[in-house]
Amino acid sequence: MTTMTMGKALNAGLRRAMTDDDRVVLMGEDIGTLGGVYRITDGLQAEFGERRVMDTPLAEAGILGTAIGLAYRGYRPVCEIQFDGFVYPAFDQIVSQVAKMHARTHGLVRMPITVRIPVGGGIGAAEHHSESPEAYFAHTAGLRVVSVSNPQDACTMLRQAIASDDPVIFFEPKRRYHVKAEVDDAVALTEAPALGSARIARPGEHVTLITWGGLVGVALDAALAAEDEGTSIEVVDLRSLSPVDYDTVTASVRRTGRVVIAQEGPREASIASEVVAVLTERCFAFLEAAPVRVTGHDIPYPPARLEKHHLPDLDRILYGVDRVLGRVRETGVEVSP
Amino acid sequence: MPDAAKPDATTQDPVRLLDEHGARTASDRYDPLIADLDDHALAGLYEDMVLIRRIDAEGMALQRQGELALWPPLLGQEAAQIGLGRALRSDDFVFSSYREHGVAYCRGVAPVDLLRVWRGVSVSGWDPFEAGMASPQVIIGAQALHATGYAMGIQNDRERDPATPDSVAVACFGDGAMSEGDVNEAMVFAATYQAPVVFFCQNNQYAISEPVSLQTRVPLADRPAGFGIPSARVDGNDVLAVTAVVREALERARGGGGPGFIEAVTYRMGPHTTADDPTRYRDPAELELWSARDPIQRLRAHLESRGAFGPELEESVAARADQVAAELRAGCIAMPDPDALEVFADVYAEPHAELDRQRADYARYLGGFVS
Numbered sequence: 251m252t253t254m255t256m257g258k259a260l261n262a263g264l265r266r267a268m269t270d271d272d273r274v275v276l277m278g279e280d281i282g283t284l285g286g287v288y289r290i291t292d293g294l295q296a297e298f299g300e301r302r303v304m305d306t307p308l309a310e311a312g313i314l315g316t317a318i319g320l321a322y323r324g325y326r327p328v329c330e331i332q333f334d335g336f337v338y339p340a341f342d343q344i345v346s347q348v349a350k351m352h353a354r355t356h357g358l359v360r361m362p363i364t365v366r367i368p369v370g371g372g373i374g375a376a377e378h379h380s381e382s383p384e385a386y387f388a389h390t391a392g393l394r395v396v397s398v399s400n401p402q403d404a405c406t407m408l409r410q411a412i413a414s415d416d417p418v419i420f421f422e423p424k425r426r427y428h429v430k431a432e433v434d435d436a437v438a439l440t441e442a443p444a445l446g447s448a449r450i451a452r453p454g455e456h457v458t459l460i461t462w463g464g465l466v467g468v469a470l471d472a473a474l475a476a477e478d479e480g481t482s483i484e485v486v487d488l489r490s491l492s493p494v495d496y497d498t499v500t501a502s503v504r505r506t507g508r509v510v511i512a513q514e515g516p517r518e519a520s521i522a523s524e525v526v527a528v529l530t531e532r533c534f535a536f537l538e539a540a541p542v543r544v545t546g547h548d549i550p551y552p553p554a555r556l557e558k559h560h561l562p563d564l565d566r567i568l569y570g571v572d573r574v575l576g577r578v579r580e581t582g583v584e585v586s587p
Numbered sequence: 588m589p590d591a592a593k594p595d596a597t598t599q600d601p602v603r604l605l606d607e608h609g610a611r612t613a614s615d616r617y618d619p620l621i622a623d624l625d626d627h628a629l630a631g632l633y634e635d636m637v638l639i640r641r642i643d644a645e646g647m648a649l650q651r652q653g654e655l656a657l658w659p660p661l662l663g664q665e666a667a668q669i670g671l672g673r674a675l676r677s678d679d680f681v682f683s684s685y686r687e688h689g690v691a692y693c694r695g696v697a698p699v700d701l702l703r704v705w706r707g708v709s710v711s712g713w714d715p716f717e718a719g720m721a722s723p724q725v726i727i728g729a730q731a732l733h734a735t736g737y738a739m740g741i742q743n744d745r746e747r748d749p750a751t752p753d754s755v756a757v758a759c760f761g762d763g764a765m766s767e768g769d770v771n772e773a774m775v776f777a778a779t780y781q782a783p784v785v786f787f788c789q790n791n792q793y794a795i796s797e798p799v800s801l802q803t804r805v806p807l808a809d810r811p812a813g814f815g816i817p818s819a820r821v822d823g824n825d826v827l828a829v830t831a832v833v834r835e836a837l838e839r840a841r842g843g844g845g846p847g848f849i850e851a852v853t854y855r856m857g858p859h860t861t862a863d864d865p866t867r868y869r870d871p872a873e874l875e876l877w878s879a880r881d882p883i884q885r886l887r888a889h890l891e892s893r894g895a896f897g898p899e900l901e902e903s904v905a906a907r908a909d910q911v912a913a914e915l916r917a918g919c920i921a922m923p924d925p926d927a928l929e930v931f932a933d934v935y936a937e938p939h940a941e942l943d944r945q946r947a948d949y950a951r952y953l954g955g956f957v958s
Contacts (some may be wrong), residue, residue: 343732
């Protein structure tokens with residue numbers, strides 16, 4: 251066990267995956283000499299060579315499209331998309347090709363491709379550098395979508411994603427890159443929690459608070475603050491957004507009877523919306539109150555000095571908790587802001 | 588010629604080894620590349636072209652009779668596709684569009700397997716690894732990147748193990764695809780990494796209704812130079828010229844010379860697909876002009892001039908075409924509809940609890956009907 255940041259844990263996970271399987275190749279912009287704009291691939295090109303850590307031309311569709319050809323040839327490409335908002339040029343190759351190839355070929359062609367995407371806001375960045383595009387990918391059959399929140403999960407889940415024979419969209423919340431914790435980078439993948447499983451990040455009794463990625467830290471802070479007022483919040487870190495581990499989530503909601511879900515992305519047709527819909531179907535008889543979503547607004551991502559008004563923070567999450575507990579007086583606000 | 592063919596006014600005359608009457612033109616550069624094509628080999632190319640034209644006609648007929656949902660005909664492009672297909676080695680790998688029936692036929696794909704997708708019983712018709720050819724691509728130009736990535740994989744494999752065969756990846760697409768970002772990105776990647784990939788563009792003059800003049804102001808074959816990729820423009824209705832030009836590009840790629848680009852200038856004699864009506868956008872005079880350049884007639888005239896075409900060859904090929912067509916028709920009609928729960932098959936390679944749940948729910952729902 252070594253103490254390291256989430257960024258270093260991702261780097262350790264990549265190194266381990268490349269050592270374990272010489273068919274793993276990394277592709278992306280600035281990932282070689284520079285080590286990536288977030289240094290996640292730092293030192294890997296020097297260690298494994300230019301064939302296995304490829305600086306690519308600036309063409310995201312090109313990165314994904316050539317990764318498909320490499321997968322056809324038996325390789326396991328790990329593609330880095332530099333920022334969340336830069337993934338859209340590759341969207342067709344991801345949803346029309348990567349996602350469908352296995353089904354299209356009756357399982358004869360596998361697409362063990364991992365697409366790493368730094369995600370989300372809270373870092374005061376420029377336009378297109380703070381987005382939360384998870385729902386676009388979760389809506390597409392054939393993809394697995396995960397989002398990590400801590401160094402150990404980052405390391406282990408990245409290794410699991412690379413080892414998976416399915417394509418995995420792997421979100422790395424930028425605001426968590428510098429969070430430090432103890433990490434074992436050699437965990438046996440078969441013994442670690444499955445890639446598709448959720449995690450109870452903090453047990454509680456009164457409210458289930460579901461979130462993932464960048465907001466897990468905020469949710470834990472909110473749970474701590476609520477404890478002072480005598481409210482016990484169970485925080486569920488979804489980890490996997492497609493598929494969602496509904497066994498874990500429904501068990502928690504059936505215990506607490508109240509659910510708040512928080513996400514950075516806009517509300518319309520989002521992960522939060524889908525999870526609330528499923529929980530309403532499967533836990534209706536257990537619910538004491540209507541589920542509450544605490545989300546970004548349905549707006550283009552705002553400039554840095556306004557992002558605090560877009561991103562759910564501790565206060566907005568606690569306001570959602572108060573709503574689900576029936577503590578908010580009628581204000582005319584229809585849903586949780 | 589109508590305006591549609593303006594990019595034919597080219598800086599590069601297409602390579603042509605057979606004129607429209609089948610007369611052989613000598614070429615110091617290309618003759619050595621096809622020196623092995625004797626009467627027997629030429630008769631084989633003739634048979635291939637006749638057979639694929641017959642398979643294609645049967646596809647059209649089966650669609651008109653309601654047995655296929657759709658069929659994209661290759662009529663007119665036989666020389667381009669057979670010339671390419673027969674120039675490849677079994678360890679090469681093709682990534683094609685949906686019109687390359689002739690290439691697939693050369694790769695050993697059973698004719699009936701060409702129909703599965705168009706009958707709507709499957710999303711692909713064959714094992715890509717067995718044929719050395721990926722499932723046909725419907726998104727225009729997307730496969731150019733797949734071929735390039737595959738070629739990068741060949742490079743990696745050869746670096747890891749020098750005994751790896753010097754295979755080449757081939758991307759087939761049309762004139763319309765030249766406007767797609769994917770094709771242009773593929774040329775950037777291929778040139779950057781000097782990947783062993785051959786881009787084979789069949790310029791059949793139309794992208795559905797849009798003439799090639801809408802895709803380009805310069806001949807298509809002039810564009811790869813901007814990427815640093817050597818290119819050739821070839822008469823796509825001349826199977827000898829296509830063979831020679833493809834072999835040249837393949838040999839260069841095998842020898843570490845990097846990617847190549849071929850523009851095969853041809854003509855789509857039929858509609859884009861059976862759902863299209865080309866009379867809305869094409870001048871009948873143009874069809875007439877291209878009919879005179881028919882690739883099969885041209886090779887037949889050449890065989891005649893060599894004294895290598897007689898009633899025996901004509902009859903045996905015609906009989907074989909009849910037989911293939913009859914088998915194709917029978918095989919098509921005999922294809923069963925897939926089982927309902929097939930819709931859930933192979934979406935993921937590994938277990939997926941939520942999809943398993945949907946499958947089980949749908950099975951229970953279906954089970955509730957009285958059969």
